[in-house]
Amino acid sequence: MSFTDTPLAPAIGSVVTGLDLSKDMSEPTMRRLLALLFDRGVVVIPGQALDDAAYVRFASFFGTPLDFFIAEHRNADFPAIIHINNDPATPASMRDGAVHWHSDSSYESVPGCVTMLYGKEAPVEGGETHFASTSAAYDDLPDATKARIDGLVARHELGRAPWIEGETRPDPNRPQRHTDAPSHPLVMVHPVTGRKGIFTSGTAYAIDGMDDAEATALIRELREHVVKPAYRTSYKVQPGDIVLWDNFGTVHCASPIDYSNEPGKRRLLHRISTKGMPALCA
Numbered sequence: 001m002s003f004t005d006t007p008l009a010p011a012i013g014s015v016v017t018g019l020d021l022s023k024d025m026s027e028p029t030m031r032r033l034l035a036l037l038f039d040r041g042v043v044v045i046p047g048q049a050l051d052d053a054a055y056v057r058f059a060s061f062f063g064t065p066l067d068f069f070i071a072e073h074r075n076a077d078f079p080a081i082i083h084i085n086n087d088p089a090t091p092a093s094m095r096d097g098a099v100h101w102h103s104d105s106s107y108e109s110v111p112g113c114v115t116m117l118y119g120k121e122a123p124v125e126g127g128e129t130h131f132a133s134t135s136a137a138y139d140d141l142p143d144a145t146k147a148r149i150d151g152l153v154a155r156h157e158l159g160r161a162p163w164i165e166g167e168t169r170p171d172p173n174r175p176q177r178h179t180d181a182p183s184h185p186l187v188m189v190h191p192v193t194g195r196k197g198i199f200t201s202g203t204a205y206a207i208d209g210m211d212d213a214e215a216t217a218l219i220r221e222l223r224e225h226v227v228k229p230a231y232r233t234s235y236k237v238q239p240g241d242i243v244l245w246d247n248f249g250t251v252h253c254a255s256p257i258d259y260s261n262e263p264g265k266r267r268l269l270h271r272i273s274t275k276g277m278p279a280l281c282a
């Protein structure tokens, strides 16, 4: 089946039309979606009607789906599917935990590969997710900055990154996965495309061989550069949308949301995150 893709913004994102995944998860279609995702960083596929099993099967084309570490967020039959909602019963410590620029699982030795959201309910107002291309941002760096940062290695941990404007620090009481405080290259070579990108996520807090004050300033400078308007887009996940992003080439940031069960205010997203390389890209 052929489909059409249209840019969401000049530097990042594409919207796919003319694709019904319940009828077509053929290898040629999935190869084309993988290539589009790793080229554009974010892909929106509207109008989908997949059951949980089919959604997990779709996700498996993008790496190995992970079982989420907070057990109560898991779907009992399909533990890779995490339910994200804005139920007012949500404890304060669990609210708005993703309102900072990051890529998923960067606080682990093996960072996340692809994350996807499947929209089930969307509020009338608010609920956008913001995205930025770390590879487009890298391309635009001055040559002197590229020379300065190429080869540097950053250390990552939850809650220690230098914050930038507009971010909300996650509540320290929020349940967190144990982190093994990994190191990652500050300039990430994309494992599929080979394109370089700035990899601070929201977790880089120190740089090997660099004084702490200098490292903090450099990480903050790079984080502020990545989220400049030229590299960004925003999208609100609507019911039936599947939205995927490439964690090696992008960062994302949620919007603060009202926690409400009222009609028109509810949100429900089914999230799956993967690790490892997609088999079709090996």
Ligand SMILES: [Fe+2]
Binding pocket: 098, 102, 103, 104, 252
């Ligand atoms: Fe995230």
